[in-house]
Amino acid sequence: MAFSIRTRLTFWYTALLTVSLILFAATFSYTLSKIFMSRIDRQVGSIANMMVHTVMNPRGEILLPADFEIILERFFGVRTAGSYIQVIDQHGNILGRSSNLSGANLPISPETYANAVNKATTFEVVPRFGSYSMRMVTKPIVFKEKGLVAIVQVGTSLEFMEEIFNSLIYIFTIGIGVAVLVAAAVGTFLARKALHPVAELTSAARRIEAESLNERIDIATPNDEIGMLSTTINEMIERLEKSFSQIKQFTADASHELKTPLTIMKGEVEIALRAKDDPEYLRETLESSLEEIDRMSDIVNNLLDLTKIEAERKATPTVPVRVDKVLTERFDAIKRVAAEKGVELVMESNSAALTVSGESVRIGQLLSNLIDNAVKYTPGGGKVSVSSASEDSCAVIRVKDTGVGIDKEDMPFIFDRFFRVDKARTGGVGGAGLGLSICSEIAESLKGEITLDSAIGVGSTFTLRLPLCDATA
Ligand SMILES: Nc1ncnc2c1ncn2[C@@H]1O[C@H](COP(=O)(O)OP(=O)(O)O)[C@@H](O)[C@H]1O
Numbered sequence: 026m027a028f029s030i031r032t033r034l035t036f037w038y039t040a041l042l043t044v045s046l047i048l049f050a051a052t053f054s055y056t057l058s059k060i061f062m063s064r065i066d067r068q069v070g071s072i073a074n075m076m077v078h079t080v081m082n083p084r085g086e087i088l089l090p091a092d093f094e095i096i097l098e099r100f101f102g103v104r105t106a107g108s109y110i111q112v113i114d115q116h117g118n119i120l121g122r123s124s125n126l127s128g129a130n131l132p133i134s135p136e137t138y139a140n141a142v143n144k145a146t147t148f149e150v151v152p153r154f155g156s157y158s159m160r161m162v163t164k165p166i167v168f169k170e171k172g173l174v175a176i177v178q179v180g181t182s183l184e185f186m187e188e189i190f191n192s193l194i195y196i197f198t199i200g201i202g203v204a205v206l207v208a209a210a211v212g213t214f215l216a217r218k219a220l221h222p223v224a225e226l227t228s229a230a231r232r233i234e235a236e237s238l239n240e241r242i243d244i245a246t247p248n249d250e251i252g253m254l255s256t257t258i259n260e261m262i263e264r265l266e267k268s269f270s271q272i273k274q275f276t277a278d279a280s281h282e283l284k285t286p287l288t289i290m291k292g293e294v295e296i297a298l299r300a301k302d303d304p305e306y307l308r309e310t311l312e313s314s315l316e317e318i319d320r321m322s323d324i325v326n327n328l329l330d331l332t333k334i335e336a337e338r339k340a341t342p343t344v345p346v347r348v349d350k351v352l353t354e355r356f357d358a359i360k361r362v363a364a365e366k367g368v369e370l371v372m373e374s375n376s377a378a379l380t381v382s383g384e385s386v387r388i389g390q391l392l393s394n395l396i397d398n399a400v401k402y403t404p405g406g407g408k409v410s411v412s413s414a415s416e417d418s419c420a421v422i423r424v425k426d427t428g429v430g431i432d433k434e435d436m437p438f439i440f441d442r443f444f445r446v447d448k449a450r451t452g453g454v455g456g457a458g459l460g461l462s463i464c465s466e467i468a469e470s471l472k473g474e475i476t477l478d479s480a481i482g483v484g485s486t487f488t489l490r491l492p493l494c495d496a497t498a
């Protein structure tokens with residue numbers, strides 16, 4: 026099950042706080058008990074030491090004092106309740122004990138007794154001696170020749186300490202409980218407050234759909250994390266909006282371009298059907314229809330190319346391509362068309378061994394389109410010159426014409442799909458306006474660029490730059 030960030034934040038925050046508080050309480054109590062114990066041990070220890078010297082005379086004989094209470098009083102003050110002394114002989118028989126034990130014995134476990142026999146002192150907690158636990162020291166009395174002569178036990182009730190620890194547990198339990206509850210409540214509130222803008226952002230982003238891509242998310246605080254996220258989302262919506270409108274425009278343009286030849290064909294075919302007895306007319310109609318079909322298939326092919334170039338960029342491995350060779354090929358192919366039109370087509374210079382990495386068919390298509398345009402938009406008697414050179418580790422190909430030129434206003438759109446300069450100015454020639462967009466698409470896929478310099482009535486120069494690659498690669 027997935028919890029909200031808010032719930033998770035609150036949970037971890039509260040859990041961490043609880044663990045820290047419990048750790049603190051545990052460490053505190055442990056340290057305190059250690060301090061208490063060492064004090065108590067020092068106290069019972071020194072009474073036991075003193076007893077050793079009190080109950081044994083220099084010959085190693087045990088002589089019990091009449092009243093142990095006096096000794097206890099001297100150490101613990103007037104109140105001797107809860108503090109006990111007991112002396113037993115080396116066999117475990119009780120020799121004497123403080124009267125406040127009122128008949129009960131201080132216990133001696135087999136291990137403790139064994140310790141004493143081995144002349145070792147034992148400190149231990151005797152649980153539930155009376156109503157409380159008791160700290161007890163068991164100390165052997167050893168005389169040189171005789172060895173173990175007696176055992177002294179001194180115990181003191183842990184009533185005081187137990188009471189303190191009971192209160193501590195009580196205080197800690199209540200305190201930690203309350204602190205955790207408060208922390209959880211405050212944590213929930215803070216998390217909700219901190220994440221509120223995210224909730225707003227979510228609903229704002231949800232409101233924006235394909236139909237309302239012009240909307241933007243309001244940004245209250247542009248510099249914090251949420252503000253930056255909102256800005257990023259807004260930028261993304263902007264890009265979406267742009268590509269949506271591009272797609273719409275493209276679909277409209279493409280449909281329009283395909284519709285025109287279809288309309289012409291339909292009209293011609295309809296008339297031809299009525300004039301079925303005139304074979305000459307029928308033939309003319311078919312020829313004209315074929316032209317329109319060619320035109321349509323050109324457009325469709327170009328459109329397919331446009332989509333393919335993008336896909337190819339990722340899928341097709343690039344290979345070294347000799348641009349100068351491709352240029353010569355393409356140049357030669359267009360020569361005849363130029364000659365027919367009366368346009369002088371010259372290769373000014375062709376630098377040898379220009380190698381770029383790419384795909385030769387696409388590079389050829391690019392060069393053809395540029396030279397083709399130059400010839401197409403240059404009236405008879407004009408000149409188109411082509412050159413290639415290597416500049417700044419780029420292959421630079423220039424196609425210069427003395428043609429109609431391009432207006433400054435049209436230049437920014439010249440590489441757009443379906444863009445054509447007004448037909449009246451270009452003399453009615455020209456295709457669907459996809460050629461240059463294919464060129465720029467190919468150049469871009471090769472990490473190159475095409476620049477344009479043109480003046481109306483003077484001519485245009487298209488410059489293609491492609492990064493050179495190592496010829497040996
Ligand atoms: N060398 C040039 N001289 C003048 N105008 C040009 C030249 N090349 C392209 N253009 C203009 O740019 C438009 C777009 O070119 P392009 O994309 O190749 O389409 P088209 O199919 O019309 O050739 C052309 O219609 C033409 O008006």
Ligand SMILES: [Mg+2]
Pocket residue numbers: 394397398456460461
């Ligand atoms: Mg063209």
